Amino acid sequence: MDNILDVGKIKERMVYMFEQLFKLKENATSIQTEITAGVTTFLTMAYIVVVNPATLSGAGVPFEQVFMATIIAAVVGTLMMGLFANYPIAIAPGMGLNAYFATVVATQGLSYQVVFGTVFLAGILFLLLSLTKLRETLITTIPDSLKFGITAGIGLFIAYVGVRNAGIVVPNDANITGLGDLTDPMVMLTIIGVLITLVFYVLKLKGALFFGMVATGIIAFIMGQIEFDGVVSAPPAPVFFDLDVGGVFAHGLYTVVLAFLLVTLFDTTGTIIGVAEQAGFMKNGKLPRSKQALLGDATATTVGAMFGTSPATAYIESTSGVAAGGRTGLTSLVVSVLFAISIFFTPIIEAVAGVPAITSPILIIVGSFMMQGLAKVDWKSFDEAFPAFATMLAMPFTSSIATGIAIGFITYPILKLAGGKGKDVHWIIYLFAVIFLIQLIFFPMS
16 A cells, blocks of 8 residues: 555656646646657657668668667757757757768768768857857848748758659669659659658648658568568667768868758758747747757757767657647657657668668658748749749759858849849848858869
């Protein structure tokens, strides 16, 4: 009887602790609701545990290293968001920049350690910006058309990576690229995977991307395209500080650092604001505890680079948890715990990541999500529309996010000056334009 009473008291104390720590009553929520929201958010973004290692391992980074780094970055960032900012927003390595990371390694003949050095420096800069008002200044001074063009360009870029990896698009001597063999089993499975996942999404199934991968994986297993050597195993040992900061300066990779910084800056800030608006956290256009929230992704990016993954960002999938009732950092705590548990499922995750037909549909569909901002571009104003178009076009054609950003920042002030609107452009944009122009001319870099 005493043991039962003791267990009951412990439970009461834990409930009281969670209620006080996360202010559950003040936010009109409960522990059960927050747990449900956390599970929902995790399921909607669990695909990154597979897709990120699959993408970066293509650049030569050991799969298990990326896997552990992905989990560590997600746990660190999401815990900080939950415990210090008390928001139901999850953080993990972002889509797009992981593909860009792999491309920089492949096209420039650089070691992945050097490129991790660029991510680390971007993370340090990100941390410094998050501690000052400069981050907010950058967000407000950079034109919306460029922000939307950058996001859409990344969407096209990762969608192209998806169709290329799956063999839907192949090199073609006549037209550079062409349609692949649609009768190839991997191509067929990819197309089936895309259609299944789209149906799940249209039916508003929570975790549609994750369950699309599961369904495609089952079909792959039936077709004999995937084999499992086990389900559960001891977690791999993480590799700490596998990066080369000196190589960044030796190779002059300043544009790459800036690309990682700017894209993460726009992406994560926009996502945090979007989720906050949906949840009703915004007060008079401002986000309470914004500094604590913005420090989460910056820290995750820096820590992630130290262990071996691309930049981290807030996930728009967090809105699924908010829709399920999540209102506090307890939701984020649940997400981080579930990410931590996934380290014991390395065998099954590694097997799934080795089949492009399972991961490529996610790249393609997430790419389409990133087109939404184009509706907000003023296409009737040529000096706003063309820089966005040029930015978006350059990224997939040059396989370089940095080049797309550079072209956008160069063309925008030129067109504004030509139209007599030069005074409307912030001096920071002119500074970036000069820096990018010098970089493209004298230090061309993917």
